[in-house]
Amino acid sequence: MAADHSIDAARWRAMFDQAMARIAGRFKRVEPRATARAFVLALLSGVERKNCWRLAEHAGHSRPGPMQRLLRSSRWDADAVRDDVRAYVLEHLGADDGVLIVDETGFLKKGTASAGVQRQYTGTAGRIENTQVGVFLAYASSRGRALIDRRLYLPDASWCQDAERRTRAGVPDQVEFATKPTLARQMITGALDAGIGASWVTGDEAYGQDPGLRALLESRAIGYVLAVACSRRVRINQGRTTARADAVADRLPASAWHRQSAGAGAKGPRYYDWAWIEIGxxxxxxxLIRRNPSSGELAFYLCWSPRRVPLSELVRVAGTRWCIEECFQAAKGQVGLDHYQVRHWTAWHRHITLAMLALAFLAALAADATPARAAQPSRPIRSTGPIDLTVPEVRHLLGALLNPTNSSPRMLLHWSNWRRQHQATARRSHYRRRLASPSTG
Incomplete structure (x- = not known):
């Protein structure tokens, strides 16, 4: 193993124990505490589909009941565990260059009973689908990135104003309609109040267009680089006139553009042409204006900082926004963020929070295994030796180091019979319902 890569199975087990000890006090009884540990350990496993049935099978349980109770009826506060996850991320990934990133992601669903579900646009599918939408806050630094907060978006007319539907899905009475930027403001305020040491916030157009979010950040002396539409009007000539952002870009001379990297991508540095002008x-x-060197496509950002900063700093923050997309990809692909089969408001937040903890643990292991990365974030590509440990590679290694299989042939057959019996029950129920109402479907 290369000298700057440290993989120590005993240390990784100890770090997992420490991570679980951090949240142990949130569970007053031994059973849910042990189940939560087994749940997170199974999320970190190679189980293909991380729903309660599969997680229970991996944990060696004879039925999914304990996992289901953990998400639905056990007594524990998911927001308190969320606070622990946020503190854990700051402890292991915190750095002077930390940035908070806000974005949303969709969870495609069938039916109408899951909390917050309706036909709405989601970038996950790139179109209008039947989906739940979660708004998330991520923290990213030179040491790594992880999700630190979450809110389930509750549509107004179809959910907030339907008392019966809210009751069936377990939506608390105190939950009122809030726009996605409002949810973002809540999460950012919570992170800053908790001591998250980030000097910048970034997000896409959905959040850049919100004056309340920009005002909040300025009042807290937190800089921002927020995407806006090309039609956004900005003040130029020291605030004396206004113009559309794309019209401003069209009038810039060639000397105004500077080619800089927005950060490292999968295929190397992501170079764009950048220009900036003072507004106000x-x-x-x-x-801030970004131009694709190949296509000429433009993107625009409103930026503010409590102090003067160079163009390279704004470019760095703008490029950091993609870290949350990588978090979504890793959380869904590695720890089953979207694998849940729950409908209840509380169960959704609990599953998501435990998946966030699993992702944060993977990011902490990756950072711990490559300590030189924090001291040299811009070090050149090595000509020999392996790349730094990635979150997917760490998760793969954990399958052997922390997750020895609990499945004997007898247990595998038990779960096969259990699943097929429940599927048969569900099939009979569906057939009876269809036969009773032959005109439907």
Whole structure:
């Protein structure tokens, strides 16, 4: 193993014990505490589909009941565990260059009973689908990135104003309609109040268009680089006139553009042409413009900082926004963020929170195994030796180091029979319902 890569099975087990000890006090009884540990351990396993049935089978349980109770009826506070996850991420990934990133992701669903589900646009599918939408906050630094908060978006007319539907899905009475930028403001405020040491916030157009979010960040002296539409009007000429962002870009001379990298991508540095102009009169407010060198496509960002910063700093923060997309990909692909089969409000938040803990643990292991990365975030590509440990590779290694299989042939057959029996019951129920109402479907 290369000298700057440290894989120590005993240390990784100890770090897992420490991570679970951090949340142990949130569970007053021994059974849910042990089940939560088994749940997270199974999320970190190579189980293909991480729902309660599969997680229970992996844990060596004879039925999914304990896992289902953990998500639905056991007494524990998912928001308190969320606070523990946030503190854990800061402890292991915190750095001076930390950035908070806000974005949303969709969870495709069937039916109408899952909390917050309706036909709505989701970037996950790139179109309108029957889906739940979660708004998330991520923290990213040179040491790694992880999700630190979450909110389930509850549509107004179809959910917030339907008392019967809310009751069936377990939506608390105090939950009211909130726009996605409002949910973002809540999460950012919570992170800052908790001591998250980030100097910047970034997000896409859905959040850049919200004046309340920008005002909040300025009042907290937190800089921002937030995407906006090309039609956004900005103040130029020291605030004396306004113009559309795309019209401003069209008038820029060739000397205004600077080619810089927005960070490392899967295939190397992500180079774009960048331009910036001061807007307003306080000399800390900018319109940042990104141009694709190949296609000429433009993107626009409203930027503010409590102090003067170079263009390279704004470019760095703008490029950091993609870290949350990588978090979504890793969380869904590695720890089953979207594998749940629950409908209840509480169960959704509990599953998501435990998946966030699993992802944070993977990110902490990756950072711990490559300590030189924090000291040299821009070190050149090595000509020999392996790349730094990635979250997927760490998760793969954990399958052998922390997750020895509990499945004997007898247990495998038990679960096969159990699943097929329940599937038969469900099939009979569906057939009876269809036969009773032959005109439907």
């Amino acid at each position: 009169a306080d000399r800390h407010r900018y319109l």
